[in-house]
Amino acid sequence: MGKQDAGFAAPVRLCVFAATLLGVFLTGGTERTWIIAAMLFLILMAQKAWKQCAGFAVFYGILSLLLYLIRFHGLRMAVFSEFHVFLFWWMTPVFMAAWNLVSTPPGELSAFFARVHAPTGAILGMLVIFxxxxxxxxxxxxxxxxxxxxxxxxxxxxxxxxxxxxxxxxxxxxxxxxxxxxxxxxxxxxxxxxxxxxxHSYYERKLRARDILAAALYAGGILAFLLTGGIK
Incomplete structure (x- = not known):
């Protein structure tokens, strides 16, 4: 299977992004968002996005280490405040889900939104932003x-x-x-x-069984995350 075939379809990436936003911003325990990050690492690995997975792992690992030193060893930052470290650590799952969505081929995104009869202006604006x-x-x-x-x-x-x-x-x-x-x-x-x-579009990619399974598992995981950790 080629690298392009390993990626999930556009509806799955949209589902992952929307579920991530709900999980990060609605949870009552922000320190538990590492669970969402772990789920997103699995999503990236399932798509064989090894380079991006490694980059996010290094970024998240450094932030986690700094946060640990700040909380338990009294580390004080010289340039960025402790709040900025926590903010970037907390928002890393959103960055990961956003990258996963932005890296979708533009033709595939526009084809999906055209199939659901989205306004042309909205499709163009979305493609320019992404x-x-x-x-x-x-x-x-x-x-x-x-x-x-x-x-x-x-x-x-x-x-x-x-x-x-x-x-x-x-x-x-x-x-x-x-x-x-x-x-x-x-x-x-x-x-x-x-x-x-x-x-019409050249992109006629249909949902595969792995796409449906990934979307269901991720959405279910976010729901369980919110139910067990509390909702704001």
């Missing part, structure tokens, strides 16, 4: 490589000319945002976004 961060990350990577080739990323250069460094980053990013917005408009028009008739 693809914003991956697109900006790719653009920043290209900009960093371009500045590095021109010798503009050295520590001495940044310290001597911080204003120029900020300008070198801001101006290209603003221009790229304008170009991307034009490209999105042209792409939407070319794909018949204004067509009044019914639209």
């Amino acid at each position: 693809r914003f961060f991956p697109t900006m990350r790719a653009e920043l990577r290209g900009l960093r490589e371009s500045m590095h080739n021109r010798g503009l990323t050295g520590p001495a250069q940044v310290l001597r000319h911080p204003g120029n460094t900020f300008e070198y980053i801001l101006v290209p990013m603003l221009l790229r945002c304008l170009q991307i917005s034009d490209q999105l408009a042209v792409s939407a028009a070319a794909r018949g976004i204004d067509t009044p008739g019914p639209r």
